[in-house]
Amino acid sequence: MFVLPQTAGCAAFVQLRQLQMDNSSFLSLTVVLLGLLGPCLTRLTPRVSFPMGSPGRRLTSFINDDIKNTTLLLLTPDEETLYVGARDALLELDVSQKDAMTLKNKLDWSPSDKDLEQCSMKGKKLADCSNFIRVLEFLNSSHLYACGTFAFSPRCTYINLDEGRGRCPYDPYQRNTAVIVDGELYTGTVADYRGNRPIIARHLSEGKRLDLKLDDTLGWLEDPTFIRSIYIPHEEKIYFFFSEAGREYDFINKFIVSRVSQICVSDVGGQRTLQRRWTTFAKAQLLCQAGSELPYNVLQDISILPPAEGAPADDTLFYGIFTSQWSVFSIFLYLSTFYLLKGTGCGLHNASDNALRFVKENFLTEDSVRPVARSLTMVSAEHIYCRLSVQRVQAVNRKHYTMLFLLTEAGQLHKAVLLRGGAHIIEEIQVFQNPQAVKSLKLSIPKGVIYVGTSERLVKIPVSNCSFYWNCAQCVLSRDPFCAWDPVGRACVEIFEAQTPLNQDVDGGNVEEACSSALLTHRTRFGPSTCPAGELVSVSLNEVVRLHCPAASQLSQQQWERPNSRLSSSLYLQLKDGSLSFVATPTTLGHYLCLSTENGYRQTMAIYHVKQKSSQAPTSYTHQTPVTQPARRPSPNTSTGRQKDNTPSLSVQSIPASSTHRLHDGELLVSSRGPCYLKELVAVSILLVLCLSLLITISLYFIRQRCHCKTIPQPQPSSRDAGKVTPEEVEPTGNKTLGKSNSEVARGRNARGFVCNGITTSSDGLLPNTPI
Template sequence: MISLFGRYAVMKIDWKPPADVIEECLMKGKLKSDCQNYIRVLARQSSGKALICGTHAFSPKCREYVYSSVDGTLKNTRQFDGQGISPYDPRDNSTVVYLPETHEIYTGTVSDFVGNDPLIYRKRIGENDRDNGIRTQRDDARVLDTPNFVGSFVYKEHVYYWYRERAAEAMDNNEERQIYARVARVCRNDKGGARPANERWTSFMKARLNCSLPSATPFYFNELKAVSDPIATSANDHRVYAVFSTPDSDVRMSAVCAFSMKRIREEFDYGTFKQQRTVNSLWVPYNRNEIPRPRPGACVPDSTKLPEATVSFITRTPLMHRAIESVNGPMLIEGSDRADLTQIAVLPHVDSVNGQHYDIIYLGTSDGRVLKLIETVGNTTVIESVTVFSRTIPVVNLLTTPRQLVVVSSDEVATIDVHHCNEPDSCNRCVALQDPHCAWDLTIARCVNRNSWSGGHFIQNIVFGQSEQCPEGIVISEELSDGELLFEEMDLYLFLYI
């Protein structure tokens, strides 16, 4: 475990698979490098405990650790089977939500050695719980078809999952299934159905996510790569930002789209479902009068008492007919001549000098950079591009804190400041950043960050990046008029090499 502030190791836990488990993994044809214990779940529990789960040489295991104040270490208190919680293969994408108040863990992963059993799963893992869990239907491509899980979170009475998968409803010109981006949800109070469906979700629903350039023939970004947590935009809505890409091809492109949680909820709550009546027929919407009552997928006080017709319907046809449209289309597109976008993190509600709130978006790239951008009225502004790693390696995770951004690659971790307000040496350059974090202080003639805005007179223009209030007036230099980023490729040194 690493301190983000002191940049030192706080403590170390050694957890290696036993020799016989490694030997069995090798005997089954896996590489030695894969027959290790890759940690895939790390969650803080109540009472000072920590839940840690790993691949454990293709035999997933979980442990609970408790902090000892005597010697400042974490003590292992129990170990249990991690099937359905951690993936077997360290390369598999998975996602986890842990709720300490109920000791429940929600996962999206693969639950078998060969990787043929993807599932969305919930299990109570309290020490005295004897819960077999609830999962999606096994061996049913209508429910999950080779999913790659990207993220998940709790939102009101549901848990939402974000992933990409082969789409049963879409074929390309070679009659192969296309990959579509999906959002799915389950009810937190789902108890499963009546026997024999008591260990299956009765509330699993999914919909396509549409991130595309609108035209007579839309250009789709179908492959979901990363997703943010929901960010409040009003009293009754939140927004989720996500990274998409086109399939691997000669025209590889990336985009960022935003989605309204209110719109997603409305589609799941009131939209109709998609069906294919025969294997050779087109996919069409159900008529409203064909949908049983109570509504399939809705949260109910006791799902074990749902009618068989409702449970059977949602098991056979969990897909919504209409796609979830993005808010105003892609807010950023990176062409095939640029690195792929790989990760996203959002610092919400940063106040500008005039009190306007902005969501600041950070994007990781496949060549080890971080882009910082904001969305203004009808426009997206890229504030800066920062080279984080000395090697050209993809950013695989981003985490925000109020003052620092944690940037992770496959074998390196770094922290960078969330702003670089001290770099500009003039008012024009400071204002041209269009960064809500930064403003020109007329009193001391410096570009300062928002933590220094306690007094004085500050100049900032987020929308236009120019201000007549600057002492030098508006200066349009060749550097700025060409649209160059002021701090393109700033070199920042990583603090840890694993």
């Protein structure tokens, strides 16, 4: 059993080199890895987070109770229509409107009752016997080609239904891939009911071209999980990305490896050797590894990034998500342009039988695909990513930045930008809550939206959210290549819509340089004789006060200041959420200033004036909740998107009165009501005193019972006994008491002797008639 070793500090690097073509290698691939080892990486925290339904992030959803599992998406070339492969249905949605998705047509394609009965008799769950569409491609300009699982009996259709084996999996949860090139369908899937015959094949060939597939007897594939197939026009090749069991590691029980393989679209098979079989198939290992550690060996998803405008076609890049077979870490793999069968080309149909036999026996390259970058860039221990899309954006400085849209298993969509210092997660958007088995992403660059298909619903999300940033500082600190500050319109806008020079700093996020000093909301300072007005907080002495400081972002840090005074740790407690807690005393009354610091820029978030209540004031007072808002009023077409539900509030143990609003230093501070616990505190104190009094009373009672002391009554002597002297009257030393009368003796006894539990004691504490 292998255990993933711990990272040996932050100095670990990947051995980097570029593969060269040799006689025994069919594949040459240039790779760059993105990932940074866990202990070397600070926590990847999204700067802004939007829960589901948050007004700060506009989402458009398509929900229909009769339509589920909308997990296969296909956009038309004009990107006005979105075709959706769902469960038992094919949908045509109009997505031309910015904030709407309208159902235009629905094609029901469900198995018959007989098909469902046969599927159930095979031991399958009835819910899995539906028709889950798994292949959806444009056959030509007028026809679609779709394949579905169809009750574990795959079917395909474009005009009429036909046989679907070898083109679509049987199991709806088994991953597959397909792409259509010039009317021919290329698939990576399984060709049998049990899923034991993996296949990469070509279908719908016409004329002299033949349908081709892998030779099942050669073991070219070992229990693969297909991820994606991508056609590269300038190379006339199709690349298949998948993970499979590595036969070359036969000393490890089912060691998973990630692969990339190629086929040429011009391949027609061999004349004698490899007839109706691929002659251009080759595969290599994608080695995502840092130093001597075990590799991140399981490929999750892959996405293509075309070259920038005017750049050579060889600058095509691929981005992928890798996870480890032994750990929960996820890592990014950044693949640069690669070439398969470089030097030999795709024309092997006229090759000799000896050459084809060599191809048949040496389809796996000796060398693995290794990175050419110097280090890993990103490792996420707290997020497990499952899908991604990638886009290149040109910023205000004319520099291109790579944007990643990453879907987590937990249902969040992360928008990240790759910078020189590593990945920066700009925002986090929750798109679904319940666990989803199959999910998909489809990015529309011309429309500026990304589609997320899940089992619950279909969601359309704009790639930019510039109107959320209410001032220049927040716009620059977001470091979003899509957004920049317009000093004329005093708004954060999309760079494609602006007609004036914009302020932006994606690389550094330097507010002081990017924003004009006249437009900045400077930090408020306490002067020697003046204090800012602030929000009034009336308190009683000895109350516990808690002042909240709203965070500008999840990357900011809050600090507190007082005029001409330091916040002693013996008097003040700053909590993890940035709030300040203390007891109201004459020393702690006065002004408090809350500051937020991010990337070296400090700004005022809240100002409070804590004041003692007057004797005539009621037992209630107002406590305030500061919420940072834009100083200007947004236009009806602009969404400020501030989240009021998640804004921290000030809590002081008193009763609130009316709410107030005040605009200070370009930021709106809003007051709200809050709970009071003064009456409850008095009631609890009274009950505590009563309980203690009762406990003391009961304790004294039992002590008195155990030791009950009282005076012993003495009877009056009769005349007959008046002259007698009792033994008790005789002094231990022999002195007599004849000089005293009986009454005096009695009085002396009562004055000097007491009975405790039936035993007489003298006033000096000694027993009577006891020698001293």
